Amino acid sequence: MTIFRGENYFHQQDFPFYIDKYTILKGQHIPSHTHDFVELVFVLEGSAIHEMSGHTYKLAAGDVFVLEPQVYHSYTCSPDEETIVYNVLFDASFLQREMEVLQQMPSFVNFFYLVPFLRKSQSFVPYHPLQPSQKLQIQSHLQTIYDEFRQRREGYQLIIKTRWIECLVWLSRFHHENRKTMQPSAVSDKEWMDSIVNFVETHYYQPLTLQQLSQLCGMSISSFTAKFKEATGQSLLDYKHAVQIRHAARLLQSTDSKVLDIALEVGFGDVSFFNRMFRKHTGQTPKEYRRQERSGAGE
Template sequence: MGTVARDWLDLAKAFPFDIADTEGVFPDFNRLHWHDSLEINYVKRGAGAYLINGTTYALQEGDIVLLGPSDLHRAFDKGGLVLQVTVFDPALLAADQRYDPELLAPFVEMGLRFDNVLDRTHPKMRELRAILLDMQAEHDAKSASYRTIIRAQMARFLAYVNRHFSKSATQASIDVRSKQPLVRSVLEEIHRDPARAWTLQELADLIHLSPSRFSAIFKQIVGLSPLNYCIEIRLGQAVHLLETTDRKIIDIAAECGFRNLSNFNRVFVQHVGRTPSQVRGAQ
């Protein structure tokens, strides 16, 4: 916790692509973040949720989520969540874009002509899932020409999304996208110093807006008020420390920006649903 909002994903330059399964949600990805790499998530099992640009999407087995380079997102595990996570650099498909300039439109125009979560009822979904599984099998086996097959399958996947899942852009979607850089700059400051007792005025001053205007924009994109988001970040850090260290609870509370233990316990129970001692005892 406490890092800036942008994550740099380490992909090999020779073949900037990776695909693997994850069980549950790692602490770093339970905070709001964004990255330059493109990402596809396929829900293999279980249930969860994604908060993306202020909208919460309930996830179920079979869902496919696309995350573009500017999407602010965080994941939640609602029980037994297993995600196939594919990340890749747009350069992977540079040659294909020469013949199909719209190939990356599902990411470039995310929130405008394309939704982050594909329509699970669409008849093409079965074929898209099969393509993702085939890419993972090729990646794991690393047989002859596997990189060529993966590139071909990725191009095919995006071509189908482009053809079957496009919609008309709305002005509301365009307005939200235009405000994201402002909110990202505030998130970077919050993540850089999560224990700080930020006030609404201080956060609004970072981007030269009135507190009321800033609060409305922030909640529209993030899904929480600025101060509630600050509390969630502090509590996420506290849960991580409770689960991974044997430090005293009062010391953890202080490090996470809570001025006294009673306030920490009250806010912790209100948001987490358990006491700090119960979280530690469950380990």
Template sequence: MLECKTFTASNSGPVTNFPLHVFWREPQEDTLEHQHAYVELVLILQGQSVHHYNKTSHPVMRGDVLVVAPGTAHSYRNSSEDFAIVNIVFLPDRLPIPLIDVPLLPGFNAVFHGRDPDGGKCPFVHLPEEDFLEMKKLVVQLHHDDETRPSGYRFSMLGTFMMMLSRLARIYSHEQGRNPQIFLHINGVISYLNRHFKEPCPLSKLCQVAGMSRATLQRNFLAATGTSPRQYQLQLRIAEAMTLLRTSDKTVDDIAEELGFGNRNYFSRQFHKITGKTPVYVKKNIEHF
């Protein structure tokens, strides 16, 4: 039996430096079974192939979009000579982007985390030609910034990726026709966290906001956002910390106190866990962030 190779952030080159990259594969030949330690969003540019994923298979063609979750084995087989794809690889927990209300879209988990609501399946959607051409334009811009790296390219890439994420989540939501009621139920909780993330937000308070029990809130919140309320709040704090480190004269201690971390050491550990860098490193290397 062939070994399933795992590609991680450490052995995938540039993914370590910035948690979002684009790889143009033209042509894309057949591959051995492999898996990744990051999310891989794939746009099929032309040609045909058979995508094998988690012991299932599905034919793919121009206009298809696939999302491969971390740790899931997949491969391409029986590819046509003109088969071409674009791989957008990213680490969700390290992307410094404000998700705000996009987790309310039923298709968000599928596109951002590679989690299909049916479980075990590869999130998949076929784009109508008009949507495909618009998506390709965004991918071309994303790839150009990643390759040429002009001043401010990280900011530009994040903006482009956010546009892609929202469009794909909407399209996927529409295609799946899922009941959005569960997401509406926790809308108040997400809005509350977005406004009060610097303050203590105990689960008991969030249960009051949602009108749910602890177990129901945690289950519904996970289904809507792919994470827990506590982790969601932490991600908001880290995103704000990154902004303050880049744009203000505040010290690391000041930022830790302002964002409710209590002390510098705890703040630094959590910041490093999500971004892969320390606050001090970011502060000293502002031009790279």
């Protein structure tokens, strides 16, 4: 199967972003493929069948969805009309600093991280249908981004970045607002907990609170706490610390970085607390662990 690489689209290393307005012809089939970048798809006109993660969905104008790297998917256009989509491709590092702020918004985390993960559930619709006024707003932003990307006039990168951040914020808001009026999807507690565990595993270095994560699932803090412990056998904080220490141990083994730098990299702001947590989970200090691992590797 085809794997699309970011290096073929991102021609500037410090600006890993690409946008295209693509027309899928009547009856055209785009075979299954994946990519090593993040992709956001907005259906401007037409209709198509979209297959991903083993499930098939019917897309219509106004639908929008996020595809993370390594997800295989394909399209089959309607035999009666062309389908026009905006494809927005970007590397996860494109908005690295801005992402830290965006990830404090529960609606953004839900739209951008949890919805893609929950597509594994047959009952969960992984795309988001926009209302007419919402569709026009996103369409206007994407058209500006598309024009700026093609024309590349002075300051185009700043305009693209600004408009793209606005798009992500608007889409997050729309997702939150529309979810209240849509029929609730039959996502089980286990599926929600699996999605939260996946989020903690990939965002362990960020401050995550019970309030933030319980809000994502639409649960009370007490209900979320009980269900998370039932699913993992640990509290949220203990689980997060275990993940952080696991990554720290890997860095101690594979790099020569200072203990302080590793503590900061995995999300501990206090090196003394990091040392205590590391000893709690491994029975050794970070330095003892590194020394033992390296002496064992040399035998």
